[in-house]
Amino acid sequence: MNRKLSWLAALFLLGSVHQHAAAAPLKDFIDAHCLQCHRGENKKGNLDLSTLPADFSDPKAFGRWVRVHDRVRAGDMPPKKADQPDAKEKTAILDALADELGKSDLARDAANGRATFRRLTRTEYEYAIQDLFSLQGMPLKDDLPADGSAHGFNKVSEALDISHVQMAKYMDAAKRTLDRSIATRPDAPKPYKMRYYAADSHGFLTGLTSGDCVLLKDKKRDPSLPLLDQQLPSEKIHYYIDTVFKPNKSAVGVFRHNDADFETGFWKFSPMLPGRYKFRMSVWSFWWDKGEVQPSKKTQVVGIRTQRGGPIGFFDAPSLDSKVHEFDAWLEPNDALIFNPASLELVHVYHQKGRSKEYQGPGVALDWLDIEGPIHDAWPPPSHTRLFGDLPLEKLVIAKDVKGPTPPARLPPVTQRRRDSTFPSNLQEHGKVDGLFTVVSSDAQADAKKLLKPFLTRAFRRPATDAQVNRYVTVVEERLKAGDCFEDALRAGYTTALCSPEFLFRVENGGKLDDWAVAARLAFFLWGSVPDDELIGLATRGELKRGGDTLRNQVRRMLKDPKSERFLEDFLGQWLGLHEIASTTPDKQLYPEFKPYMQDCMVGETHAFFRQLLDHNLGIGNLVDSDFAMLNAELGQLYGIADATPGHQFWRIGLPANSRRGGLLTQASILKITANGTLTSPVKRGAWVMDRLLGKPPEPPPPNVGEVDPDLRGATTIRQQLDLHRNNASCASCHRTMDPPGFALESYDVIGRWRERYRSKEKGDPVKDKVGEGHYGVSYRLGLPVDATGETADGVAFKNIDDFRKILSRDERQLARNYLRRLAVYATGREIRFADRKAVEAILDKCGNVSKTELTNYGAYRMRSLIEELVVSELFLVK
Numbered sequence: 052m053n054r055k056l057s058w059l060a061a062l063f064l065l066g067s068v069h070q071h072a073a074a075a076p077l078k079d080f081i082d083a084h085c086l087q088c089h090r091g092e093n094k095k096g097n098l099d100l101s102t103l104p105a106d107f108s109d110p111k112a113f114g115r116w117v118r119v120h121d122r123v124r125a126g127d128m129p130p131k132k133a134d135q136p137d138a139k140e141k142t143a144i145l146d147a148l149a150d151e152l153g154k155s156d157l158a159r160d161a162a163n164g165r166a167t168f169r170r171l172t173r174t175e176y177e178y179a180i181q182d183l184f185s186l187q188g189m190p191l192k193d194d195l196p197a198d199g200s201a202h203g204f205n206k207v208s209e210a211l212d213i214s215h216v217q218m219a220k221y222m223d224a225a226k227r228t229l230d231r232s233i234a235t236r237p238d239a240p241k242p243y244k245m246r247y248y249a250a251d252s253h254g255f256l257t258g259l260t261s262g263d264c265v266l267l268k269d270k271k272r273d274p275s276l277p278l279l280d281q282q283l284p285s286e287k288i289h290y291y292i293d294t295v296f297k298p299n300k301s302a303v304g305v306f307r308h309n310d311a312d313f314e315t316g317f318w319k320f321s322p323m324l325p326g327r328y329k330f331r332m333s334v335w336s337f338w339w340d341k342g343e344v345q346p347s348k349k350t351q352v353v354g355i356r357t358q359r360g361g362p363i364g365f366f367d368a369p370s371l372d373s374k375v376h377e378f379d380a381w382l383e384p385n386d387a388l389i390f391n392p393a394s395l396e397l398v399h400v401y402h403q404k405g406r407s408k409e410y411q412g413p414g415v416a417l418d419w420l421d422i423e424g425p426i427h428d429a430w431p432p433p434s435h436t437r438l439f440g441d442l443p444l445e446k447l448v449i450a451k452d453v454k455g456p457t458p459p460a461r462l463p464p465v466t467q468r469r470r471d472s473t474f475p476s477n478l479q480e481h482g483k484v485d486g487l488f489t490v491v492s493s494d495a496q497a498d499a500k501k502l503l504k505p506f507l508t509r510a511f512r513r514p515a516t517d518a519q520v521n522r523y524v525t526v527v528e529e530r531l532k533a534g535d536c537f538e539d540a541l542r543a544g545y546t547t548a549l550c551s552p553e554f555l556f557r558v559e560n561g562g563k564l565d566d567w568a569v570a571a572r573l574a575f576f577l578w579g580s581v582p583d584d585e586l587i588g589l590a591t592r593g594e595l596k597r598g599g600d601t602l603r604n605q606v607r608r609m610l611k612d613p614k615s616e617r618f619l620e621d622f623l624g625q626w627l628g629l630h631e632i633a634s635t636t637p638d639k640q641l642y643p644e645f646k647p648y649m650q651d652c653m654v655g656e657t658h659a660f661f662r663q664l665l666d667h668n669l670g671i672g673n674l675v676d677s678d679f680a681m682l683n684a685e686l687g688q689l690y691g692i693a694d695a696t697p698g699h700q701f702w703r704i705g706l707p708a709n710s711r712r713g714g715l716l717t718q719a720s721i722l723k724i725t726a727n728g729t730l731t732s733p734v735k736r737g738a739w740v741m742d743r744l745l746g747k748p749p750e751p752p753p754p755n756v757g758e759v760d761p762d763l764r765g766a767t768t769i770r771q772q773l774d775l776h777r778n779n780a781s782c783a784s785c786h787r788t789m790d791p792p793g794f795a796l797e798s799y800d801v802i803g804r805w806r807e808r809y810r811s812k813e814k815g816d817p818v819k820d821k822v823g824e825g826h827y828g829v830s831y832r833l834g835l836p837v838d839a840t841g842e843t844a845d846g847v848a849f850k851n852i853d854d855f856r857k858i859l860s861r862d863e864r865q866l867a868r869n870y871l872r873r874l875a876v877y878a879t880g881r882e883i884r885f886a887d888r889k890a891v892e893a894i895l896d897k898c899g900n901v902s903k904t905e906l907t908n909y910g911a912y913r914m915r916s917l918i919e920e921l922v923v924s925e926l927f928l929v930k
Contacts (some may be wrong), residue, residue, distance in 0.1 A: 224549075235459075270344055306398055306412060317420060322385060331376070331421040411501065461487070500520055577610060622877055638801075666915075709760065709853075745869055
């Protein structure tokens with residue numbers, strides 16, 4: 052060890068920086084520049100450097116020293132107003148400290164590896180099962196216990212424990228998967244087909260008899276149902292239900308979106324068999340003017356989901372023009388389809404004077420819905436052939452007085468929850484089959500071994516060894532000896548495999564990953580699932596370990612695949628906090644224009660924006676400020692951007708140079724998750740920017756520091772209320788860094804709308820306007836003006852969000868560094884440690900070194916390139 056490091060080595064051995072003369076250089080540095088603020092009871096940032104031990108085996112102390120190193124290296128400490136250390140002295144001390152921090156990390160890696168044994172998350176489990184058995188859309192994760200989280204993601208090993216409850220759930224999930232995978236008949240079941248009309252469904256009937264729905268025929272009011280101006284007596288309701296609505300092929304127009312008190316669905320359809328169903332739906336929109344059907348003022352949007360809560364999609368309803376949409380979805384027995392006029396406001400026509408007879412406003416009409424299914428593109432289905440290959444299905448004949456194998460397990464008949472006389476007669480026969488059929492084998496042991504090996508290879512993400520195959524063949528043989536038929540015996544082997552550590556856990560050996568481990572990492576990284584045939588083929592041929600262009604090409608291929616939407620949903624949901632968007636509900640009095648569909652569009656915008664960055668490999672600076680936005684009609688109206696195309700689809704919209712939009716910071720999704728539902732919080736927004744965008748999370752608040760209570764009266768601004776914290780010595784240092792980004796974003800309200808003044812419930816000027824399409828009278832007031840000015844921690848002033856975005860854009864490398872670190876944690880399941888920083892910086896060096904043409908057209912640190920360089924680096928390829 053050279054002389055420059057000798058004092059530091061002694062320091063680490065002796066334990067306390069301040070107490071031992073052996074650490075004289077660092078002691079002198081701390082005495083001169085740090086202890087004035089970081090010592091004793093009045094220590095700032097809750098950091099006492101006089102007692103901080105230098106025992107790097109203690110994770111808490113290690114983290115503190117990393118924090119010290121980073122703050123001093125960045126120039127944040129000592130404060131600008133304090134005496135600054137000599138530059139050479141500072142560099143020498145920081146380099147020595149960094150060297151020892153890195154050595155400590157490497158020692159831990161040598162002992163434990165880069166990532167420990169970790170199980171699949173419940174999302175990964177669901178996707179793995181769906182892809183393994185070709186059962187796309189089959190729901191599983193909601194029945195599994197929630198996952199923990201560490202270092203910002205639920206993929207990190209220390210957050211993924213396992214319990215006996217979890218194992219019991221895995222057993223149930225395996226049983227349900229095999230029930231839905233195995234063909235129980237030689238021919239495909241005859242698909243159920245039916246056309247449903249809204250007037251014959253309970254949810255719509257409720258609206259028709261209350262005034263929230265109207266009966267329509269030939270794009271006009273259907274005179275068979277008089278306009279309602281008051282509540283119908285019960286006998287009148289029964290009359291209309293028994294005569295007018297049953298059966299009725301007229302369209303139904305709906306005036307409100309679904310909520311807890313009103314839900315329109317096709318309750319009379321109740322699938323008997325699980326599987327994929329096809330749907331055709333005819334919808335259109337209109338303007339209702341006291342009984343007259345007029346052209347709609349805009350294209351409305353319909354949302355469809357299953358009763359279990361699974362979203363299917365959003366579909367446009369053009370003005371007075373029936374549009375037929377086709378889609379498919381997985382349905383479980385006794386599931387139902389929910390129809391929601393999502394873009395409509397939450398009006399209660401039955402509460403208004405005159406009801407539908409006097410109502411004026413938008414509506415969405417449903418002509419009919421066709422249902423067909425379950426649909427099978429091949430028979431036996433791929434899920435069955437994955438398990439049993441081409442073994443025949445034969446009718447089981449049980450001879451009297453002859454002992455034979457136990458008949459295979461079969462699901463009991465589904466008990467219909469929704470039954471009435473409108474059900475077609477063939478529904479009762481929908482799930483029936485003449486006789487009991489089962490898979491048969493003439494050589495059970497040989498067939499079991501032949502079938503188990505490829506299945507185990509795919510499920511375990513590496514070639515199954517002879518010992519593994521024999522272990523599961525033994526399970527099959529034991530069940531055969533116990534009297535099970537071949538199908539059930541092999542099923543027991545598959546169930547055991549699906550509950551085994553090799554399937555439930557990500558198993559990686561220490562050191563450089565082999566081809567199979569690389570294939571699995573890639574697949575779980577970008578698809579959240581097991582490798583596909585192409586990755587398996589590359590791993591089999593040993594081509595992945597070559598790295599370089601082979602891996603880069605796989606990244607490009609996989610990001611083009613529809614399964615990469617899983618990556619966008621999961622990674623952005625955790626990194627940016629989009630999964631938390633429904634955790635607060637905007638106050639109805641202050642934000643009457645908000646509706647759940649708007650929230651769906653907020654998340655959709657961020658997904659579409661990030662997809663653009665990846666597809667076109669744009670620079671990291673677009674996260675802060677972009678010259679385009681991905682908008683649909685709903686968000687175009689919210690943002691006041693008239694160029695947005697009608698309907699639900701998101702389109703790339705160019706933004707002028709002076710636009711208030713562009714980048715992540717000004718997207719409604721980010722602005723909503725960083726607000727509290729009533730008023731905005733500069734602290735919360737500032738902390739989000741520092742942590743999620745810049746990777747510099749603020750320290751936790753000191754104990755006994757109260758929350759800032761929102762002033763809904765409008766007497767004070769949030770800036771005035773925060774002065775109590777900013778003037779507190781123990782809070783000031785963090786607020787100096789954290790508050791400026793929040794102040795810059797004060798021009799955006801809780802739902803992301805631009806504002807000049809705050810909304811309040813008491814003080815301020817009354818507002819006479821109405822919001823939306825004229826159904827809500829505004830009850831809030833316009834209060835105090837918004838102040839979006841501020842000064843960064845290093846003294847740079849800004850007037851508004853435009854100035855602040857320019858400040859953030861000056862350090863694109865830090866934006867890229869944070870993004871890359873987040874990707875690495877998500878991809879490898881472990882935190883990025885101090886020793887990994889050189890590898891991170893090497894990737895940044897490569898991605899930041901671009902030509903002038905690339906810099907002009909795309910920007911530096913291109914988003915997809917950072918992913919590509921990550922997967923060819925040791926961060927990804929070494930455990």
